[in-house]
Amino acid sequence: MEANLxxxxxxxxxxxxxxxxxAGAYDVYFTSIQxxxxxxxxxxxxxxxxxxRLALTKLILAETSTIGVRYQTWHRTIMRRHFVTATTPYGPxxxxxxxxxxxIKKTPEYADCASLARIQQxxxxxxxxxxxxxxxxxxxEG
Amino acid sequence: MEANLxxxxxxxxxxxxxxxxxAGAYDVYFTSIQxxxxxxxxxxxxxxxxxxRLALTKLILAETSTIGVRYQTWHRTIMRRHFVTATTPYGPxxxxxxxxxxxIKKTPEYADCASLARIQQxxxxxxxxxxxxxxxxxxxEG
Amino acid sequence: MEANLxxxxxxxxxxxxxxxxxAGAYDVYFTSIQxxxxxxxxxxxxxxxxxxRLALTKLILAETSTIGVRYQTWHRTIMRRHFVTATTPYGPxxxxxxxxxxxIKKTPEYADCASLARIQQxxxxxxxxxxxxxxxxxxxEG
Amino acid sequence: MEANLxxxxxxxxxxxxxxxxxAGAYDVYFTSIQxxxxxxxxxxxxxxxxxxRLALTKLILAETSTIGVRYQTWHRTIMRRHFVTATTPYGPxxxxxxxxxxxIKKTPEYADCASLARIQQxxxxxxxxxxxxxxxxxxxEG
Amino acid sequence: MEANLxxxxxxxxxxxxxxxxxAGAYDVYFTSIQxxxxxxxxxxxxxxxxxxRLALTKLILAETSTIGVRYQTWHRTIMRRHFVTATTPYGPxxxxxxxxxxxIKKTPEYADCASLARIQQxxxxxxxxxxxxxxxxxxxEG
Amino acid sequence: MEANLxxxxxxxxxxxxxxxxxAGAYDVYFTSIQxxxxxxxxxxxxxxxxxxRLALTKLILAETSTIGVRYQTWHRTIMRRHFVTATTPYGPxxxxxxxxxxxIKKTPEYADCASLARIQQxxxxxxxxxxxxxxxxxxxEG
Numbered sequence: 001m002e003a004n005l006x007x008x009x010x011x012x013x014x015x016x017x018x019x020x021x022x023a024g025a026y027d028v029y030f031t032s033i034q035x036x037x038x039x040x041x042x043x044x045x046x047x048x049x050x051x052x053r054l055a056l057t058k059l060i061l062a063e064t065s066t067i068g069v070r071y072q073t074w075h076r077t078i079m080r081r082h083f084v085t086a087t088t089p090y091g092p093x094x095x096x097x098x099x100x101x102x103x104i105k106k107t108p109e110y111a112d113c114a115s116l117a118r119i120q121q122x123x124x125x126x127x128x129x130x131x132x133x134x135x136x137x138x139x140x141e142g
Numbered sequence: 143m144e145a146n147l148x149x150x151x152x153x154x155x156x157x158x159x160x161x162x163x164x165a166g167a168y169d170v171y172f173t174s175i176q177x178x179x180x181x182x183x184x185x186x187x188x189x190x191x192x193x194x195r196l197a198l199t200k201l202i203l204a205e206t207s208t209i210g211v212r213y214q215t216w217h218r219t220i221m222r223r224h225f226v227t228a229t230t231p232y233g234p235x236x237x238x239x240x241x242x243x244x245x246i247k248k249t250p251e252y253a254d255c256a257s258l259a260r261i262q263q264x265x266x267x268x269x270x271x272x273x274x275x276x277x278x279x280x281x282x283e284g
Numbered sequence: 285m286e287a288n289l290x291x292x293x294x295x296x297x298x299x300x301x302x303x304x305x306x307a308g309a310y311d312v313y314f315t316s317i318q319x320x321x322x323x324x325x326x327x328x329x330x331x332x333x334x335x336x337r338l339a340l341t342k343l344i345l346a347e348t349s350t351i352g353v354r355y356q357t358w359h360r361t362i363m364r365r366h367f368v369t370a371t372t373p374y375g376p377x378x379x380x381x382x383x384x385x386x387x388i389k390k391t392p393e394y395a396d397c398a399s400l401a402r403i404q405q406x407x408x409x410x411x412x413x414x415x416x417x418x419x420x421x422x423x424x425e426g
Numbered sequence: 427m428e429a430n431l432x433x434x435x436x437x438x439x440x441x442x443x444x445x446x447x448x449a450g451a452y453d454v455y456f457t458s459i460q461x462x463x464x465x466x467x468x469x470x471x472x473x474x475x476x477x478x479r480l481a482l483t484k485l486i487l488a489e490t491s492t493i494g495v496r497y498q499t500w501h502r503t504i505m506r507r508h509f510v511t512a513t514t515p516y517g518p519x520x521x522x523x524x525x526x527x528x529x530i531k532k533t534p535e536y537a538d539c540a541s542l543a544r545i546q547q548x549x550x551x552x553x554x555x556x557x558x559x560x561x562x563x564x565x566x567e568g
Numbered sequence: 569m570e571a572n573l574x575x576x577x578x579x580x581x582x583x584x585x586x587x588x589x590x591a592g593a594y595d596v597y598f599t600s601i602q603x604x605x606x607x608x609x610x611x612x613x614x615x616x617x618x619x620x621r622l623a624l625t626k627l628i629l630a631e632t633s634t635i636g637v638r639y640q641t642w643h644r645t646i647m648r649r650h651f652v653t654a655t656t657p658y659g660p661x662x663x664x665x666x667x668x669x670x671x672i673k674k675t676p677e678y679a680d681c682a683s684l685a686r687i688q689q690x691x692x693x694x695x696x697x698x699x700x701x702x703x704x705x706x707x708x709e710g
Numbered sequence: 711m712e713a714n715l716x717x718x719x720x721x722x723x724x725x726x727x728x729x730x731x732x733a734g735a736y737d738v739y740f741t742s743i744q745x746x747x748x749x750x751x752x753x754x755x756x757x758x759x760x761x762x763r764l765a766l767t768k769l770i771l772a773e774t775s776t777i778g779v780r781y782q783t784w785h786r787t788i789m790r791r792h793f794v795t796a797t798t799p800y801g802p803x804x805x806x807x808x809x810x811x812x813x814i815k816k817t818p819e820y821a822d823c824a825s826l827a828r829i830q831q832x833x834x835x836x837x838x839x840x841x842x843x844x845x846x847x848x849x850x851e852g
Contacts, residue, residue: 002216004171009435009491011394014464015401015408021604029572029609030466030602032458033187034172034744036163038440040456040468041171045601047638057219058243062407065249065435067223067240070189070216074570074638077625081635098635101626105835107633110295117299123346124299125815129842136843144642146597151719151775153536156748157543157550172750174742175613176318176598178589180724182740183597184750199645200669204549207675207719209649209666212615212642247409252437259441265488266441267389271416278417286784288739293577293633298606305462313430313467314460314608316600317755318740320731322582324598325739326608329459331496341787342811349577349817351791351808354757354784358428358496361483365493382493385484391491447746455714455751456744460602471743473780500712500780503767507777524777527768531693533775551673558697559704579820583827583834630833678721685725691772692725 001046001056001071004033008065013042016063023059024052047074079103086134090116093131106135143188143198143213146175150207155184158205165201166194189216221245228276232258235273248277285330285340285355288317292349297326300347307343308336331358363389370418374400377415390419427472427482427497430459434491439468442489449485450478473500505531512560516542519557532561569614569624569639572601576633581610584631591627592620615642647671654702658684661699674703711756711766711781714743718775723752726773733769734762757784789813796844800826803841816845 005013013030020028027047035041044064048056050073057069079098086095086108093116094109108131117124147155155172162170169189177183186206190198192215199211221240228237228250235258236251250273259266289297297314304312311331319325328348332340334357341353363382370379370392377400378393392415401408431439439456446454453473461467470490474482476499483495505524512521512534519542520535534557543550573581581598588596595615603609612632616624618641625637647666654663654676661684662677676699685692715723723740730738737757745751754774758766760783767779789808796805796818803826804819818841827834 004169005436010431010461010465010467011463012408012412013466015394015398017464017604027572028604029611031173031599031611032466034748034750035436036159036170036748037437038443038744038746038748039436040439040458040744041436042466043171043173058245061219061221061242061247062245063409065247065409067238067247068218068220070218072214072216072640074640076636076638077629078636079629096635100629103626103630103833105629105633105635106839110299114299123813124296125347125349128296129816129846132839133843133846136839146595147720152715152745152749152751153747154550154554155750157536157540159748173599174750176322176324177720178322178585178596179721180318180320180322180727181720182318182723182742182752183720185597185599200671203645203647203668203673204671205551207551207673209647209664209673210644212644214640214642245407248413252441256441265387266438267489267491270438271390271420274413275417275420278413288737289578294573294603294607294609295605297608301462301606311430312462313469315457315469315741316608319578320727320738321579322585323578324581324600324610325578327739327741342813345787345789345810345815346813349815351789351806351815352786354786356498356782356784358498360494360496361487363487363493380493384487387484387488389487389491389493443746453714454746455753457741457753460606460608462606464602464604464606466602498782500782502778502780503771505771505777522777526771529691529768529772531771531775531777532697549671555674555700555704559701562697562701580834580838583820583824631835633835678725682725692722693773693775696722 001048001053001060001069003044003060003064003066003069004035005042005044005064005066008042010042012064013044016044016060019059019063020046020056023056024048025056079105083109086131088116088127088130088134090120090122090127090130093127093134095131095135108132108135143190143195143202143211145186145202145206145208145211146177147184147186147206147208150184152184154206155186158186158202161201161205162188162198165198166190167198221247225251226277228273230258230269230272230276232262232264232269232272235269235276237273237277250274250277285332285337285344285353287328287344287348287350287353288319289326289328289348289350292326294326296348297328300328300344303343303347304330304340307340308332309340363387367393370415372400372411372414372418374404374406374411374414377411377418379415379419392416392419427474427479427486427495429470429486429490429492429495430461431468431470431490431492434468436468438490439470442470442486445485445489446472446482449482450474451482505529509535512557514542514553514556514560516546516548516553516556519553519560521557521561534558534561569616569621569628569637571612571628571632571634571637572603573610573612573632573634576610578610580632581612584612584628587627587631588614588624591624592616593624647673651677652703654699656684656695656698656702658688658690658695658698661695661702663699663703676700676703711758711763711770711779713754713770713774713776713779714745715752715754715774715776718752720752722774723754726754726770729769729773730756730766733766734758735766789815793819794845796841798826798837798840798844800830800832800837800840803837803844805841805845818842818845
């Protein structure tokens with residue numbers, strides 16, 4: 001789903017993003033665009049399940065200044081995901097393991113690292129690097 | 143319709159936007175993108191009726207540096223619109239009333255507010271706020 | 285203060301923004317830029333009091349991937365501000381009144397409108413427009 | 427001069443740009459930025475003579491939602507300019523000749539090319555290329 | 569094909585662009601977007617033949633932080649192309665001639681102009697303008 | 711140093727970036743801006759030593775379409791840097807160690823990781839994560 005907004009202030013858009021995510025959108029993002037009459041504007045993009053399209057369209061029409069929403073169907077290739085836990089000097093961090101046709105990717109959860117960083121009063125980067133090192137050792141042992 | 147332009151100066155693009163709108167495009171907008179070889183570039187997007195696609199494609203090929211145009215069909219959900227007139231201390235302002243499934247939105251026409259602001263030598267924001275107040279009172283009376 | 289970041293993921297930047305604001309920065313914003321070797325990057329900009337510069341510089345160096353921060357002094361022309369309260373059908377809304385050399389601007393506080401919208405289950409735009417109408421009537425009475 | 431705007435719709439900004447240029451600004455441009463609370467915003471930049479700063483500041487404060495404007499002094503290195511006229515198959519085109527320390531640049535005026543393109547009903551690119559060819563021959567003869 | 573990336577540094581993206589082009593993508597470009605939680609992010613877009621889709625999808629999943637790729641089919645209108653050579657004072661330059669339904673566009677190859685500019689130690693703009701002038705004379709003779 | 715460019719194609723700008731870096735600029739980056747008459751444009755920013763300013767200004771004036779360059783002096787806070795080498799399963803990787811007032815940051819050199827990834831035919835992300843893990847172990851031993 002997409003809508004071009006040239007008559008809406010940025011303040012309101014932060015609010016709309018929160019509402020769309022709460023209403024079940026997979027993802028919501030803004031792209032800066034340039035419209036006619038020298039107007040800087042924002043394109044609002046919403047990715048959702050087909051079954052949520054109508055409810056999210058109504059939310060966009062009610063909460064933003066646009067009078068039209070355009071939409072299209074996309075196909076998706078998604079990796080399978082599961083979670084493991086790695087132990088770092090700062091505490092446990094959840095690791096997202098994604099797999100697809102021989103590809104394996106492991107990424108520490110940012111939210112976990114950020115909350116450890118806040119509690120331990122250390123930079124987020126240090127926690128994140130420690131989590132990466134911990135998962136590397138996990139591999140060698142596993 | 144979309145085309146990526148990395149060998150066209152910005153000056154020419156302002157001209158092309160005017161021409162595409164004059165030729166019947168619903169909407170024309172630019173998105174800044176980054177292409178290969180460190181080239182900043184512009185994606186030109188055109189929304190139009192399917193029947194205008196061929197004429198607008200020819201216009202893009204003739205007036206821009208691109209040698210290809212890609213296109214796709216979108217569906218649209220559009221609110222019904224009509225106009226009423228509100229009276230402000232600065233003069234009359236046309237109000238766009240948009241309705242869809244119980245949602246009602248009223249927005250003052252910017253062009254009207256801007257021309258009143260110019261004539262009355264007051265900031266556009268004051269005229270716009272007065273128009274919003276006037277339409278709020280319209281509701282209570284109506 | 286400014287720093288160019290081409291080796292930092294966006295996830296970490298949201299975290300840094302929160303921390304810089306908590307540490308006393310007036311304003312923090314990101315600008316998308318394009319650096320060498322086809323790298324999309326982010327310029328982090330921080331506006332602060334001169335007395336906070338050192339502490340905020342250390343925070344940027346500790347929390348982001350940059351190894352340098354550049355800075356400059358800006359002058360500012362700021363409007364005087366006070367707050368009044370307007371009554372809307374949805375509840376009271378704080379209004380920011382800003383004045384400077386004959387210019388008077390009144391803007392409803394977004395946070396107030398957003399919390400009323402959430403409580404009353406109505407679109408934020410309706411609350412905001414009602415607040416604007418209420419402040420217009422405030423003028424006529426005052 | 428710079429101001430960050432997160433509570434102003436794009437429609438109003440096109441109007442402000444026109445007004446600032448009419449009031450004597452050398453150049454006015456918008457940069458898309460990202461502010462706190464997920465707000466997409468616009469940075470308004472104005473380049474002007476120091477003597478116009480106060481009047482343009484008042485215009486920004488009156489016409490936009492910002493309550494503060496920051497400013498700084500820049501130095502400039504500017505090429506000397508004069509104009510010559512080149513003859514193309516479509517009509518005469520003014521050529522801007524800029525010189526600085528041995529560098530000579532000649533660029534056809536876009537406005538002239540655009541008006542010839544409109545009158546002769548040919549693509550702007552053809553007129554522009556013809557103007558470039560004409561100025562190249564100018565060199566050989568001169 | 570498209571993927572939104574909010575947990576990947578810009579450095580890695582330059583590398584991915586090179587790899588995708590080497591693997592047969594028609595075009596690869598980045599768009600700056602704004603995602604939830606104040607995260608600046610990059611949308612990676614890849615245009616390719618349908619037959620290359622699977623291989624390129626695997627490359628994106630292996631080399632970037634995303635765990636999903638979405639895709640869609642676009643139609644394209646492409647001009648026919650051939651090349652001629654123009655003679656400039658700096659050396660020969662290949663000219664791309666594109667034709668479609670009566671439209672003819674001629675553009676000097678940037679790579680040729682850039683290598684001549686490097687060899688002759690002159691600004692690229694001078695070589696480019698000379699190439700445009702040369703192709704204009706080509707027309708008159710032809 | 712800064713220059714606004716609205717009459718230059720993106721192709722030429724990639725070339726200019728390479729030349730400015732070769733001529734000694736610390737950093738060169740592009741920002742997408744929106745100028746008058748609906749023109750999308752690029753702001754070219756160059757960071758350099760004061761002693762290189764004149765030569766780089768001449769290069770900008772000779773190679774781009776701008777007829778003016780503006781400049782300003784910035785102060786900088788820079789971390790001290792040295793390099794160590796870490797051993798990964800894919801080969802040795804140079805690690806940049808930056809220090810400032812108690813802050814220590816270690817980042818693997820992207821160029822090293824990228825060349826190992828190419829030689830070993832593995833994803834760059836795997837090499838980069840291995841380098842981060844290796845430097846974490848370096849700490850424990852050191």
